[in-house]
Amino acid sequence: MVKELGVAYYGFHYPDRAEEDFLEIIDHxxxxxxxxxxxxxxxxxxxxVVKIGKIAKDLGLNVYVNLWAFGKVFGGEAPSVFLQDNVNYRQVFNKEFPFPFVGACFNTEVFRNYFFDAVSKLVKEEVFDGFFWDEPHYIxxxxxxxxxxxxxxxxxxxKEQYGYDMPEKANEDVFExxxxxxxxxxxxSSKLVKExxxxxxxxxxLMPFFTKEEQGASWEKVCSIKELDVFGTDPYWSVAKKDINFVSKASEETVKLAKRYGKRSQLWIQGFLIPxxxxxxxxxxxxxxxxxxxxxxxxxxxxxxxxxxxQSDNPKKVWSIIKEVYAELKE
Ligand SMILES: [Zn+2]
Incomplete structure (x- = not known):
């Protein structure tokens, strides 16, 4: 039995329409x-957004906020207004590139303040039960x-931390x-919530099985953040072109690591792009x-x-399978 079963919900703008969707989500x-x-x-x-959160809350759902694709350093398809308005605060490659990169930099004050301001504003809204940092990563x-x-x-x-200029090729210091x-x-970000x-x-x-070198941070270091309550991953096997063992391995590792650090665990099912x-x-x-x-x-x-x-090729079919499998997990 799983204590919490949920779905991500996006593209919402009208509270009365969202209510109908939440009823469908509860029915699933x-x-x-x-x-x-x-x-x-x-x-x-x-x-x-706040009104819609309240409707979900009043219907008995736990309601979480995902600052979806903010600066494109968090996961998701949504475009970034920050990148549109701040071409100077994008990530920069070590080699010349003919186009600016689509991702903000975690180290620039302007992006940090932009993100932290959003967290600080949303955290004051009583309706939200928590915050979700979605696949934070470097390019x-x-x-x-x-x-x-x-x-x-x-x-x-x-230079301040390592005493020399950033190198030509990435090395261990760069990854660290x-x-x-x-x-x-x-x-x-987490402290802002908890304060x-x-x-x-x-x-x-975090994305499954990406190393520190690829994703920017190791599972273990992220999981050990003091303010963190829930550690999770999204083993989207079909997108990763893996078989279903990929899901078993990611689930096992996630639950084990979360327990070791005294956190709750979360796993995501791929409901999109299912052939x-x-x-x-x-x-x-x-x-x-x-x-x-x-x-x-x-x-x-x-x-x-x-x-x-x-979308999945047969979204209605996938959505009804989600309903059925959630019924099993709920028991
Ligand atoms: Zn930078």
């Missing part, structure tokens, strides 16, 4: 919802020859520096995850992302 055996709040939602629709290049970020803020900080930068960013309301939870979801004929794998993944001893299970996303860029 969920007791939680993750509101994916993009920069556009946050900047343009703030008052309705993944897969090679030491090309790396980010070597912006003026990073160069200055690196990037890890420290992500950890500091997550710690600061205002210690009852609100902080969850982080035709592979829908039953969603049930299988749900069952594997359900048996792992995990505390919280979520699916990305509502209605299997029907109509979006990442």
């Amino acid at each position: 055996n969920c007791n939680a919802v993750l509101l994916a709040v993009s920069e556009y939602d946050y900047q343009i629709w703030y008052s309705n 993944i290049t897969g090679t030491r020859e090309i790396y980010s970020c070597v912006c003026p803020s990073c160069r200055e900080l690196f 520096f990037k890890e420290k930068s992500i950890l500091d960013f997550l710690e600061q 205002v309301d210690s009852k609100k939870s902080v969850t982080v979801c 035709a004929g592979k829908e039953e794998e969603v049930r299988e993944a749900g069952r594997i995850i359900g048996k792992s001893g995990v505390d919280s299970v979520f699916t990305w996303a509502y209605r299997a992302c029907e109509g979006s860029l990442v």
